[in-house]
Amino acid sequence: xxxxxxxxxxxxxxxxxTREENFPEWYQNVIKAAEMAENAPxxxxxxxxxxxxxxxxxxxxxxxxxxxxxxxxxxxxxxLIPLSFIAKEAKHIDGFAKECAVVTHHRLEANDAGDLxxxxxxxxxxxxxxxxxxxxxxxxxxxxxxxxxxxxxINQWANVMRWEMRxxxxxxxxxFLWQEGHNVFETHDQAEAxxxxxxxxxxxxxEDYMAVPGYIGAKTPDERxxxxxxxxxxxxxxxxxxxxxxxxxxxxxxxxxxxxDIKFLDRDGTLKHAWTTSxxxxxxxxxxxxxxxxxxDGMVMPPKLxxxxxxxxxxxxxxxxxxxxxxxxxxxxxxxxxxxxxARTDKTEARSSDKMWTAIKKGVPVRVEVGAREIAxxxxxxxxxxxxxxxxxTATVGEFLSSIGGVLDQMQKDMLDRAREKMKAMxxxxxxxxxxxxxxxxxxIGGVRIDYKLIQDSEEFEAIKKDFSVTPRCLPFDDEGQxxxxxxxx
Numbered sequence: 001x002x003x004x005x006x007x008x009x010x011x012x013x014x015x016x017x018t019r020e021e022n023f024p025e026w027y028q029n030v031i032k033a034a035e036m037a038e039n040a041p042x043x044x045x046x047x048x049x050x051x052x053x054x055x056x057x058x059x060x061x062x063x064x065x066x067x068x069x070x071x072x073x074x075x076x077x078x079x080l081i082p083l084s085f086i087a088k089e090a091k092h093i094d095g096f097a098k099e100c101a102v103v104t105h106h107r108l109e110a111n112d113a114g115d116l117x118x119x120x121x122x123x124x125x126x127x128x129x130x131x132x133x134x135x136x137x138x139x140x141x142x143x144x145x146x147x148x149x150x151x152x153x154i155n156q157w158a159n160v161m162r163w164e165m166r167x168x169x170x171x172x173x174x175x176f177l178w179q180e181g182h183n184v185f186e187t188h189d190q191a192e193a194x195x196x197x198x199x200x201x202x203x204x205x206x207e208d209y210m211a212v213p214g215y216i217g218a219k220t221p222d223e224r225x226x227x228x229x230x231x232x233x234x235x236x237x238x239x240x241x242x243x244x245x246x247x248x249x250x251x252x253x254x255x256x257x258x259x260x261d262i263k264f265l266d267r268d269g270t271l272k273h274a275w276t277t278s279x280x281x282x283x284x285x286x287x288x289x290x291x292x293x294x295x296x297d298g299m300v301m302p303p304k305l306x307x308x309x310x311x312x313x314x315x316x317x318x319x320x321x322x323x324x325x326x327x328x329x330x331x332x333x334x335x336x337x338x339x340x341x342x343a344r345t346d347k348t349e350a351r352s353s354d355k356m357w358t359a360i361k362k363g364v365p366v367r368v369e370v371g372a373r374e375i376a377x378x379x380x381x382x383x384x385x386x387x388x389x390x391x392x393x394t395a396t397v398g399e400f401l402s403s404i405g406g407v408l409d410q411m412q413k414d415m416l417d418r419a420r421e422k423m424k425a426m427x428x429x430x431x432x433x434x435x436x437x438x439x440x441x442x443x444x445i446g447g448v449r450i451d452y453k454l455i456q457d458s459e460e461f462e463a464i465k466k467d468f469s470v471t472p473r474c475l476p477f478d479d480e481g482q483x484x485x486x487x488x489x490x
Contacts, residue, residue: 044174054307137260170287178282217474241445299363315371447487
């Protein structure tokens with residue numbers, strides 16, 4: 001139940017329409033209310049506001065540490081990729097061709113009317129990177145000469161461009177942020193082990209930091225990354241029952257080493273093509289956070305990724321108390337920082353109720369109310385965002401400071417547990433294609449799990465995909481590739 005619904009004074013929800021009434025509009029309004037992002041003047045692009053970008057920065061910080069723990073170094077590669085590089089790998093570009101943004105000129109000049117027009121045509125068109133396999137492959141062909149140069153493990157944090165016809169903030173934008181890892185190995189088995197390991201790193205990140213569970217498995221051949229011999233994925237389920245591909249890890253085999261001529265002198269003295277992997281996670285993870293955790297009062301931030309974990313709300317009813325209350329709040333914030341807890345004091349001149357609702361809509365994990373009475377009594381009232389009034393407690397300052405770490409840890413755990421229960425309820429096992437058709441025809445929430453062999457080379461399955469706009473999401477590892485999950489997806 002939302003916080004507003006629990007209050008007799010505020011029977012309406014902070015976000016309208018609600019999730020049940022109109023999920024897509026609810027999603028957009030949560031982003032607006034939490035001041036996370038907004039549409040940019042360039043169609044299909046977004047402006048990530050400070051609060052939303054702080055979430056992405058926390059994602060970067062924690063995931064980057066996990067990536068480096070796998071022996072991967074960060075580097076940076078060009079934004080512009082020569083068309084000739086892209087053209088080397090036909091299978092790869094076929095998957096991105098319609099989404100590519102092409103730069104054809106390098107200079108603007110004023111025409112007779114005084115308008116600026118492109119003037120200097122490039123000798124070769126450049127593609128704004130939709131992904132970097134081709135240009136990184138060219139670089140690796142010079143870096144890799146011997147088996148002693150392997151394994152080579154590189155990651156870059158960057159932006160990419162893929163023209164998007166139906167944009168939605170964080171989920172599908174023409175320009176988005178991500179990390180892309182590109183590793184090189186001597187053998188197929190090493191590449192396969194790396195692709196599997198990196199999807200497990202992503203699983204750990206999704207569960208431990210985002211409190212978002214997912215189905216982990218392999219993509220079907222038709223859904224693989226262009227040029228890959230295996231694609232592994234995390235498919236998370238949103239509150240409306242649609243799946244979202246949270247990240248991918250690809251065993252690229254020798255596809256790109258052949259096209260980019262990445263060769264090494266092996267231990268036996270022969271020249272061989274290397275085996276490569278790539279893996280990535282993008283800013284759509286912020287959209288996943290919203291659609292998994294937010295409620296009808298706004299965002300609910302997992303404590304480990306929250307821009308600030310505690311909102312300190314000064315309650316000032318008498319101007320004479322202002323300095324005293326704010327000084328107390330500043331000291332409390334310092335004491336929290338000493339315990340590794342990030343906090344922010346709302347020093348705006350807004351009413352106390354407005355400060356509270358700002359913290360609620362932003363999803364700050366814990367909010368603390370501080371007024372003259374609290375200072376006089378030496379007590380604090382604090383509330384967990386995910387529990388609303390059920391999570392409201394009173395404690396001395398010492399008790400609060402000693403318990404806040406545990407409160408945040410418990411909230412993080414509870415959010416994952418609740419999300420996992422919801423995810424399990426989203427997938428229904430069916431024994432036939434008729435049952436699958438009946439499920440989607442009944443407009444039920446979620447997707448289905450079915451024996452994989454029943455959909456292979458099936459005309460009826462192709463008809464179901466077309467009729468209900470569903471796709472095979474993955475072959476879960478837990479089912480040893482024998483079953484497939486089918487659902488609508490973002």
